[in-house]
Amino acid sequence: MMHLAMGPKTYSLLHPIYVKPLRRFSVGKPTLSEEINESTFVVADIDKTGQLQSFWDYLKRTPKGELEGYREKRFAEAMQIAAAASGITINEYLRDNYHWASLGKAKFIFWHCDLSRWAESSDRVTFQAHDFSTPQAVSTDVYVLKTMLHDWPDKYVIKILQNLKPYLEAGSRLVMFESIFPSPDAEGRYNLPSTTLRMLCTTDL
Structure with a gap:
């Protein structure tokens, strides 16, 4: 039997649209599936490939x-x-909410892994193609991971972070910028509109 803690995420899972993938990929297992090819989107099979992609x-x-x-x-x-419509300017938040000066003349890697094509570089920024599911072979003082982990199940997040471990040195910093789902009040309620809760569920680390 599968146990689910009742919260906004659980209620969203109980929506009819999620029943089919839950039955297909998670029923009879001790935990929900953490495979990226076992989800509601996969079951929808928009391109009619007949494959779990x-x-x-x-x-x-x-x-x-x-x-x-x-x-x-x-x-x-x-x-x-989506970033432009947000009330939070991520670059300014990163600049103002970490004591960067305490790092001195540190070497940074700002990990910007996405699906973009090669970008033009400048004299201060170098863009390097990298698959974050493989070890990061560049050693540095500070790694900044910005809004990249929330797209992945926990097992993959652990792997992404473990790929940094061999190159971390004493005093190295790992700065992560992600959305964290708020804690409920004493009565287990979330004092936010349901639409806001649903959006937070999609970006929660």
């Missing part, structure tokens, strides 16, 4: 009649719009 596989496929990378480009544009 993840959302990222979907983005890589180019619809007939569109230019190569069409979906990746549209997804990147959607993320830019």
Whole structure:
């Protein structure tokens, strides 16, 4: 029998749209599936492939009649719009809420792993293609991971972080910028609108 702690995430899982993947991938198991190709999106099979392919596989496929990378480009544009519409300016928040001066003349790696094509570099920034599911081979004083872990199940987040471990030295810093779901009050209630809770569920670390 599977046990679910009753919270906003659980209530969202009980929505009819989630019943089919729960039955298919998690019933009879001690925990919910953490595989990226075992989800509601996979069951929907928008492209009718008949295969268990993840959302990222979907983005890589180019619809007939569109230019190569069409979906990746549209997804990147959607993320830019979402960031622009947010009440929080991430770059300013990172700048103002960490004591960067205490690090002195530290070497930084700002880990910007996404689906974008190669970007132009400047004299202060170098863009390097990297698959974060493989070891990061660059040693540095500070790693900054910005809004990248919330897309992945815990087992994959652990792997991503473990890939940094071999290159961390004494005094190295790991700065992560992610949304954290708020704690309920003493009566177990969340004093936020349900629409806000649902949005937080999609970005919660």
